[in-house]
Amino acid sequence: LFTRAWTFARGTPDLDHLPPDDRPEIAFAGRSNVGKSSLINALVGQLRLARASNTPGRTQELNFFTDPERDLFLVDMPGYGFAEAPKEKVAAWNKVIRAYLAGRRTLLRVFLLIDARHGLKPPDDEILDLLDGAAVSYQVVLTKADKIKPTDLEKVMERTLKALAKHPAAFPAIIATSSEKGLGFEELRGTIAQLLES
Ligand code: GTP
Numbered sequence: 001l002f003t004r005a006w007t008f009a010r011g012t013p014d015l016d017h018l019p020p021d022d023r024p025e026i027a028f029a030g031r032s033n034v035g036k037s038s039l040i041n042a043l044v045g046q047l048r049l050a051r052a053s054n055t056p057g058r059t060q061e062l063n064f065f066t067d068p069e070r071d072l073f074l075v076d077m078p079g080y081g082f083a084e085a086p087k088e089k090v091a092a093w094n095k096v097i098r099a100y101l102a103g104r105r106t107l108l109r110v111f112l113l114i115d116a117r118h119g120l121k122p123p124d125d126e127i128l129d130l131l132d133g134a135a136v137s138y139q140v141v142l143t144k145a146d147k148i149k150p151t152d153l154e155k156v157m158e159r160t161l162k163a164l165a166k167h168p169a170a171f172p173a174i175i176a177t178s179s180e181k182g183l184g185f186e187e188l189r190g191t192i193a194q195l196l197e198s
Pocket residue numbers: 030031032033034035036037038039051052053054055056057058059060077078079080143144145146147177178179180181
């Protein structure tokens with residue numbers, strides 16, 4: 001499923017230039033700098049498919065990736081929350097993120113990325129509510145697990161699962177990952193493979 005055949009299909013800053021909604025989509029959402037682009041690269045095993053950087057606000061468009069042999073889009077998104085970018089840009093991204101997440105008919109699942117060091121923050125809660133309201137299936141993925149101790153990872157997993165219990169559209173399992181160390185990707189790939197079968 002995840003081979004080097006994945007390529008960039010299209011990037012758009014608005015909803016007027018989305019690719020046709022003719023196949024399932026899996027989107028990766030989360031705060032700026034949480035590790036969305038890095039996670040997509042680690043998932044497909046390519047270092048530079050999606051552009052990652054240290055500067056929050058790196059991804060500025062909805063970026064669609066595809067594998068010519070698969071009926072599936074992977075979607076990298078701009079982040080929400082703080083970014084090193086002009087206020088108007090951040091506001092525009094927020095609008096596009098919300099409209100896309102709430103309105104995209106073909107969204108099979110949203111992986112909501114949360115920094116394992118920080119857990120859920122208020123901007124994440126807003127997105128959880130939005131996804132619940134739109135009845136879009138989503139699942140939390142903790143990122144940067146290499147940056148904390150295993151005992152702290154356990155704690156943040158527990159705390160996050162407890163918070164998710166109040167959210168009807170949340171899938172009741174969390175995947176902990178490190179794109180840096182390649183941790184959690186068998187589980188993530190397995191989850192996606194299952195989604196595509198169902
Ligand atoms: P925006 O596009 O700005 O919203 O950010 P993003 O969510 O796409 O994050 P990106 O993948 O660009 O990563 C942000 C920074 O975190 C980069 O410096 C990455 O190298 C780093 N990073 C991402 N994943 C990991 C990880 O698993 N472990 C560690 N230690 N660093 C990571």
